[in-house]
Amino acid sequence: MLYFEDVEVGSARTSGAFELTEDAVIQFAREWDPQPFHVDEEAARASPFGGLTASACHIFSIAGKLLSEMEPMAVIAAARHELDLLRPARPGDKLTLTVGCAEKRPSRTKPDRGTVRLESELKTPDEQVTARLTSTLVLARRED
Amino acid sequence: MLYFEDVEVGSARTSGAFELTEDAVIQFAREWDPQPFHVDEEAARASPFGGLTASACHIFSIAGKLLSEMEPMAVIAAARHELDLLRPARPGDKLTLTVGCAEKRPSRTKPDRGTVRLESELKTPDEQVTARLTSTLVLARRED
DSSP states (O other), rough: OOOGGGOTTEEEEEEEEEEEOOHHHHHHHHOOOOOOOHHHHHHHHHSSSSOOOOOHHHHHHHHHHHTTTOOOBBEEEEEEEEEOOOOOOOOOOEEEEEEEEEEEEEEESTTTEEEEEEEEEETTTTOOOEEEEEEEEEEEEOOO | OGGGOOOOOOOEEEEEOOOOOOOOHHHHHHHHHOHHHHHHHHHHHHOOOOOOOOHHHHHHHHHHHHTTSSSOOOOEEEEEEEEEEOOOTTTEEEEEEEEEEEEEEOSSSOTEEEEEEEEEEOTTTTOOEEEEEEEEEOOOOOOO
């Protein structure tokens, strides 16, 4: 378990890979975000995207999954996530998450916790960045 | 279909309701974000959250679903989403999404599109705001 003290500014960890299939893109989007370019291959080809792309909800969830497969963090509260979508995620993409800590500060009023700002990149094997995610989380501190 | 011209700054739309069940919280989190306070009721009770809460990925997906059930928008590209988590979403919560347009600007270089900044709130029936979502989207303009 990673506590506030264990997360070092400037350090980075890389996750395993998530392979995005056409089926997964369509299934996820059918339930959560059924826009034509997420659920219908023919409509997607005719769309500005030129083919099926994963929903932003799916991309954020994939980042969550890859993060959860790394060493867990002692999260007390999740305050904010910023998701920049830089290029479409498409069936066949093999995505990994690199997670770094950009900033951390202990709570001024609560000695048991601190806030970290994590900056993550979801990338393909050829280092194309699909999405950038900045997450502000409150982590527990280790008990003395 | 809502095009760039159809979205008015200051206007707001409200979605139908999404009822969050314990089963849904656990099922979603098992697949995408299996932290103890999302998937294990007993561990969640002992956690700082005091009970099961929905994953941020789930909350973002619920917002996507409620948005997709309203009149669709002519999305050409999704650029950025900012998700502020203001209070935990718990089993039993009945969530609706209110979507307003805070800003819009036509593209300077591409006459077929424009960018809108949508500000959404995911709320319970007693007007408690669970999450605030700011989405920057590129919408197609109507053809003349």
